[in-house]
Amino acid sequence: MRGWLRLGIVLLAAVLALQWWESRSPDVATPAPAATGEATAPGETDARWPAFLPPEAVATLEAIERGGPFPYERDGVRFGNREKLLPAKPRSYYREYTVRTPGVTHRGARRIVCGGPAKAPEVCYYTHDHYQSFARIRE
Numbered sequence: 001m002r003g004w005l006r007l008g009i010v011l012l013a014a015v016l017a018l019q020w021w022e023s024r025s026p027d028v029a030t031p032a033p034a035a036t037g038e039a040t041a042p043g044e045t046d047a048r049w050p051a052f053l054p055p056e057a058v059a060t061l062e063a064i065e066r067g068g069p070f071p072y073e074r075d076g077v078r079f080g081n082r083e084k085l086l087p088a089k090p091r092s093y094y095r096e097y098t099v100r101t102p103g104v105t106h107r108g109a110r111r112i113v114c115g116g117p118a119k120a121p122e123v124c125y126y127t128h129d130h131y132q133s134f135a136r137i138r139e
Contacts, residue, residue, distance in 0.1 A: 050137060056100045057126055060112050061137070064097060067119050072098040072107055079113050083131050089115060099126070112137070 049058050063070055070076060079094035086094065094115045101108030109130035116122030125134040 050135075052135060053126060053137065054099070054110075056102070057110065057112060060097050060099045061124065064112070064114060064121065064124070070097065071100070074098065074107070076118060085131070085134055086113065086115070086125060095121075 049061060053061075068076075075097045076095050078092050079096040080091075081089070081094055094113050095118055097112045097114070098107045099110035099112055101110055110126075110128050111130070112124055112126055113134070114121035114124040124137040126137050127134050
């Protein structure tokens with residue numbers, strides 16, 4: 001019994017050390033800056049998007065416009081609207097995309113959810129709190 005306890009403690013310590021080490025590593029899934037025709041000066045916002053969007057959300061929207069590539073495997077998957085906070089639509093109407101969160105080594109809570117065809121969405125929403133609330137980006 002004592003041997004199993006010791007093994008469990010060693011394994012737990014190894015897992016915690018690995019998590020600590022990964023949290024110190026840079027986020028490898030950081031999307032590249034969007035390639036647009038015009039550069040935006042620091043502190044200046046792109047007039048196509050609402051001012052409340054963080055720069056990472058704008059980069060995600062530009063990737064959606066281009067049709068990708070997307071940095072996260074789950075980007076573009078069907079969004080079920082289980083919270084029923086968005087207008088009711090057919091099952092495969094909404095798709096979700098990750099908005100990178102600086103300093104976070106996982107996908108984080110920020111998402112953009114777009115409705116309509118994947119290549120030309122009809123409407124998009126932004127959530128900073130993992131589907132607890134949504135703000136309309138455009139229609």
